[in-house]
Amino acid sequence: MANWLKSPATETQVTHGQRLWLYMLATVTMILLVAPTLIVIPMSFSESQYLEFPPEKWSTRWYGNYFGSSEWMLATRTSLKAAFLTMLVATPVGVLAAYGLHASRIRFIRVAFVMLITPMMVPVVLIAIGAFYAYVQLQILYTITGLVLAHTVLALPLVLIVTGAALKGYDMSQEEAARSLGAPRWKAFLTVTLPQIKFAVVTSALLSFLTSFDEVIVAMFISGGDNPTLTRSMFNALRDQIDPTIASISTIMILVTTLMMVLAQIFGQQKK
Amino acid sequence: MQAVDLNAEGLRADERLERLKLFGLSSPALLLVLVILVLPVGWLFYVSFIGADGQFSLENYERMINRKSYSRIFMTTFQVSLVTTGLCILIGYPLAYFISQLPSKWAGLCMISVLLPFWTSLLVRTYAWLVLLQKRGLVNEWAMSLGLWDEPIKMVHNMTGTLIGMVHIMLPFLVLPLYGAMKSINRDYMNAAANLGASPRRAFWNVFFPLSTPGLFAGSLMVFVLCLGFFVTPAVLGGGKVIMVSMKIVSNIELFVNWGAASALGVVLLVITMAILWIASWFLNIEKMTGGGH
Numbered sequence: 001m002a003n004w005l006k007s008p009a010t011e012t013q014v015t016h017g018q019r020l021w022l023y024m025l026a027t028v029t030m031i032l033l034v035a036p037t038l039i040v041i042p043m044s045f046s047e048s049q050y051l052e053f054p055p056e057k058w059s060t061r062w063y064g065n066y067f068g069s070s071e072w073m074l075a076t077r078t079s080l081k082a083a084f085l086t087m088l089v090a091t092p093v094g095v096l097a098a099y100g101l102h103a104s105r106i107r108f109i110r111v112a113f114v115m116l117i118t119p120m121m122v123p124v125v126l127i128a129i130g131a132f133y134a135y136v137q138l139q140i141l142y143t144i145t146g147l148v149l150a151h152t153v154l155a156l157p158l159v160l161i162v163t164g165a166a167l168k169g170y171d172m173s174q175e176e177a178a179r180s181l182g183a184p185r186w187k188a189f190l191t192v193t194l195p196q197i198k199f200a201v202v203t204s205a206l207l208s209f210l211t212s213f214d215e216v217i218v219a220m221f222i223s224g225g226d227n228p229t230l231t232r233s234m235f236n237a238l239r240d241q242i243d244p245t246i247a248s249i250s251t252i253m254i255l256v257t258t259l260m261m262v263l264a265q266i267f268g269q270q271k272k
Numbered sequence: 273m274q275a276v277d278l279n280a281e282g283l284r285a286d287e288r289l290e291r292l293k294l295f296g297l298s299s300p301a302l303l304l305v306l307v308i309l310v311l312p313v314g315w316l317f318y319v320s321f322i323g324a325d326g327q328f329s330l331e332n333y334e335r336m337i338n339r340k341s342y343s344r345i346f347m348t349t350f351q352v353s354l355v356t357t358g359l360c361i362l363i364g365y366p367l368a369y370f371i372s373q374l375p376s377k378w379a380g381l382c383m384i385s386v387l388l389p390f391w392t393s394l395l396v397r398t399y400a401w402l403v404l405l406q407k408r409g410l411v412n413e414w415a416m417s418l419g420l421w422d423e424p425i426k427m428v429h430n431m432t433g434t435l436i437g438m439v440h441i442m443l444p445f446l447v448l449p450l451y452g453a454m455k456s457i458n459r460d461y462m463n464a465a466a467n468l469g470a471s472p473r474r475a476f477w478n479v480f481f482p483l484s485t486p487g488l489f490a491g492s493l494m495v496f497v498l499c500l501g502f503f504v505t506p507a508v509l510g511g512g513k514v515i516m517v518s519m520k521i522v523s524n525i526e527l528f529v530n531w532g533a534a535s536a537l538g539v540v541l542l543v544i545t546m547a548i549l550w551i552a553s554w555f556l557n558i559e560k561m562t563g564g565g566h
Contacts, residue, residue, distance in 0.1 A: 010373070011462035012472035026370035029363055030385035033443060036400045037392050039410070043403065050408050093300045100297030109295065116301055119309055123501030123545060125518040126538040129525055130312030153308045156301055214393040216504050220522075231395055238395075238508050242402060250396040257391050 037254065044247035051244050062248040072233065072249070078223065079213055079230035082144055086151040086212035091205040093152065094159025099189065101160075102167045113160070120157040124217045127154070132221040142225035150222055151212035158211065159204040166200030167193075202267045206260045213256070313542075320535035332536035342520075342537075349516045352431075352506065353499035356438045357446075360495050363439065364446040365488065371447075372454035383451070390444035398508045401437045402428055405509075429511025437505040445498060446491035453487020454480075486556065493552050497545055517541050 005017035016023075039053060044062055046055030066072050097116060101109045119127065131150045132141070140146035170193065178188035194201070219229040230249065237243045323329030336342045371382045389397060404410045405428040412424040427433050457480060465475035503518040510516075517537055524534035 010472065011459055012466040012470070012475045014472045022366060022370055026367050026382075029367045029443075030382060033389050033440070034385045036404055036440065037389055037397055040396070040400045040403065051403055053410050093304065097298035097301035100294050104291040104294030104297075106291045106295055112295070112298055112302060115305055115310070116298070119305065121497075121545065121549060122309065122313065123518060123538070123541050125501060125503055125521050126313055126316065126542055127309055129521065129534060129538065130316055131308055132525070133315065133531075134308065134312040149304065149308055153304055156305065160301075210391065214395070216395055217518075217522075221525075231393070234395055234399070235504065235508075238399060238402065242406060246399055247403065250393075250399055253393050253396050257393065258388075261387075261391050 040247050040250045041254065044244075044251045046244075046247075049244060051242075051247055062244045065245045066248045066252075069245075072230075072245070074226075075228050075230040075233040078144070078147075078227045082147045082151060082223075082227075082229060083209045083213040085144065085148040086155055087205050087209040089148060090152040090155040090159055090208040090211075091201065094156050094204060094208075095163050095201055097156070098160050098163040098167060099193075102164065103172070116160050117157040119153050124154075128218040128221045131218060135222050141222060142227055144227055147219065147223050147227065147229070148212075150218050151215060152208075154215060154218065155208035155211040158207045162204045162207065163197060163200045166197040170196055199267055203264050206264050210257060210260055213253075313538075316531075316535040317539055319531050320539045322532055324532070332532045333540075335533065336536065336540065345515050345517055345520050348514060349500060352434065352438065352502075352514065352516060353496050355435060356442055356499050357492050357496045359435070359439045360442050360446045361488065361492055364443050364450060364491070367443075368447045368450040368454055368487075369484075372451055372457075386444050386447050386451075389440070390448070394441060394504055397441055398437055398505050401433065401440065402508060405433050405436065428509055430513050431510070433509040433511070434506045434514045437509045438499060438502065441505060442495045442498065445494045446488075449491040449494065450484065450487040453490075454484050457483045489552075490556055493548070493556070497548055500545055500548075501541060 005020075006015050008014065009016045009019050042055065043051040043053050045058050045060065046052045047057035047059040047061065048055070097112075101113055101116075127150070131146075135141040135146045138146075140149075172193075174196075175188045175193050178192045179185060183191070214231065215229075216231045216235055219232045220235060223229045223232050230253075234246055234249060237246060320332050321328055321330070323331045336346075367386075371379050371386075374382060406412075407424045407426065409428075411427065415421055416424065427436070461479050461483070462475055465479045466472070470478065501518050502516060503522065506514045506516050507519055507522075510519075518541070521534045521537045521541070524530045524537065
């Protein structure tokens, strides 16, 4: 230990001992980044209204509250449905756009690219009230269709960026080889290109799912009635009081997200 | 000779057609963005210039200048965004530096601590802080049992809570690009600086830090712009005491059904955001940041 402290840590011969402050600061920061989220998990099993930690009495009453409430169940179903459908729409539409922009090197692809990533740059509140107004006109307010379309628009920039980056690292002459051997373009894409950008496409799909599942502001305006999302109901509950039921929902949401990311990792490993 | 020319002409026409067809593949995406985003936002832009009497008027913008409550909202928004960005830099730079110096196995492990909150729902993280910081919450309880303070301190439903939540949520947006920039700095430069007799401090400030500034700049910009339009965290942790532009837009619609006022605020927010991104694009390659272009 003493030797390690005196050994150089950097190219400029600063020792580990001299950098202990940095190690401690970074460790504290990392704990503060992770702990507040993770601490919700044990707290959700607390019997008390005040969500003690560590819980004096363990109980699953907040989970009972959640699974027993028809409103929370409706909201959960809506969120899962919307997220799944957003994934199914945003992924092919986004991948097609990324491929189209990549392969056709015409002049206005730059304009098209900028337009497709605007959902990332325009403040979400503005998108939300704009969609709210448009949906009243189109009569798709409070429908799953409307929700899926809006979330697809929010997810498109991510699909475009992730898939676009993969296409840039892919050698298009492989597809040309397939075509010169007689494969039509779509077949060359499906059998030669797609398998090689598979990881990016799967990542795009998972990101689309999460974009929709976690989205609050747009859902606040255009979901409701028979189709309120989980985030919308959670947000409204948070504005009134600290409902411990939300701790159990949060735990479930953390698990869903983590599962998604682990899946992405597994697909990533397969590539190598 | 002429046959060859005609052939070349035909090939060029074919190529143009092919390119247009390929471009057409992006039309579903473009159409969606157009209908769901561009047209409605364009309509909001139009509405912002319509007065209460239905005629063209600048009253929605004049209100922002004349009414104290509006200028206070803009001040709060800038304050919160600036302080959050500053705190993120102070906390995030050492962390990114620390991780960038680790061997890749350890760095991967430490990056999980940045990525885990990055992927976790914003609402869940905001809720976590609400629970932790409340009067009977964990932070007050622990601090009092350690004797740091005697009475529970109000840390939520005010500016303190808002800033704590915002910094926690924004930190990964700063650390990720910063870490990328630091990782790409060639370590031989530091070796060379040391060889040439620079003290560790001088080598850091004259060599390492300047090379990390593109990442720092990109990250800070991202954090600042995201803060400007932030809604959920200040709405929940601010308890009505911290009112940012986006919150005013929502209350203008939900409570007052005043589309003109809401649209004008939205337009100003959009213009400020775009101006910042545009100015930043002089210094930064935004397309490189987002992976676009060729």
